[in-house]
Amino acid sequence: MTNLYPLSNYTFGTKDPQYEKDRTVEARFLRMRSEFETIGMRHTVEGVLLVHEHNLPHVLLLQLGPSASGVTFFKLPAGELEEGESDTEGMKRIVNNVLGRTDDVQTDWQVADIVSNWWRPNFEAPQYPYIPAHCSRPKEHKRLFLIQLPEKALFSVPRNYKLVAAPLFELFDNAAGYGPVISSLPQCLSRFNFVYM
Numbered sequence: 001m002t003n004l005y006p007l008s009n010y011t012f013g014t015k016d017p018q019y020e021k022d023r024t025v026e027a028r029f030l031r032m033r034s035e036f037e038t039i040g041m042r043h044t045v046e047g048v049l050l051v052h053e054h055n056l057p058h059v060l061l062l063q064l065g066p067s068a069s070g071v072t073f074f075k076l077p078a079g080e081l082e083e084g085e086s087d088t089e090g091m092k093r094i095v096n097n098v099l100g101r102t103d104d105v106q107t108d109w110q111v112a113d114i115v116s117n118w119w120r121p122n123f124e125a126p127q128y129p130y131i132p133a134h135c136s137r138p139k140e141h142k143r144l145f146l147i148q149l150p151e152k153a154l155f156s157v158p159r160n161y162k163l164v165a166a167p168l169f170e171l172f173d174n175a176a177g178y179g180p181v182i183s184s185l186p187q188c189l190s191r192f193n194f195v196y197m
Contacts (some may be wrong), residue, residue, distance in 0.1 A: 001110060002148060004052040005197050007165050009152050017104045017160035026137035029123040030051035032139060039083070042140040045091045046078035047147045048115050048185065049099075052163055055196045059185055061178075062157075064140075074166070074178050076144070080172065087111075091145050099155045099163070116188045118181055122194070127181065131176040145183070 022028035030063045046159035049060040060101055077125045079094035080110055082088070095109045118127045120140035171178055172186040 001195050002050070002146065002192050003151075004050050004057060004194050004196050005149060006111075006152050007051040007053050007058065010051065010149075011152075011153060011154045012163060013102075013156045015156040016158065018098065018119065018158040019160070026124070031143075033123045036139055041138055043087075044078060044080040044140060044142045045081060045087055045094060046076040046142060047091055047095045047109075048076060048129075048144055048145045048189070049147050049149055050189075050194075051149065051163065052194070053167070054194050056187070057168050057194055059168065059182070060155075061164050061166050061182065062164040063164050064160065072163075074182060076182065078142075087145070089142055091147070095147060099157065101154050102156050107153050108150065110150075112146040112148040113192075114144050115144040118144070118183065120161050129184065142181070144185075144188070146189075151197070 013101055020028070022031055028170050035042065035061070051058050059076075061074045061076065063072060070156060077095050077098040081090040085093070091111045092109050094117065095148075096106060100107055118129055119131045119135070119138040119143075120127045120142070121135035121138055123139055127142065155163060160192070166178075168186040168189065171183050173183065174182040177183070
């Protein structure tokens with residue numbers, strides 16, 4: 001059972017912008033290739049934060065854009081695990097870093113369960129919810145976690161993003177708008193029982 005609280009329970013503030021480590025997608029894959037030679041496969045985690053409006057589940061997404069080319073980009077709170085860091089510790093650190101408060105009060109994010117696993121077989125964009133048969137050394141393993149939100153919380157959103165609540169029905173079968181990982185969330189979340197508080 002996963003408790004979902006209304007979006008109206010949460011307060012949203014802002015904080016300093018947060019930028020990606022890499023300026024371009026190409027730079028990201030170059031860094032991944034370089035690190036792969038020394039540390040091996042990259043391990044990343046992404047947080048799935050759910051609220052509800054009118055008893056319809058919504059996923060909180062970070063929206064960047066539209067860019068100069070008119071493209072709007074959506075992502076989950078995500079980051080790379082540090083050496084020796086567990087999935088749970090890393091997930092809590094990343095959500096606090098991306099959406100946590102700017103004062104000394106820390107939100108107690110509860111990492112509830114694994115939602116899905118994704119693998120990147122090469123230093124390229126495509127990711128799969130399985131390791132392709134031809135791939136003996138995946139370059140990245142991404143694990144998505146369901147975060148049980150507290151009944152009330154303050155989210156501090158970096159100024160270069162908007163935090164939007166996207167209903168599951170909008171994500172469903174919409175890889176063109178949200179990408180393959182986020183658009184798969186309705187199916188992945190179907191095994192959970194939601195309790196609308």
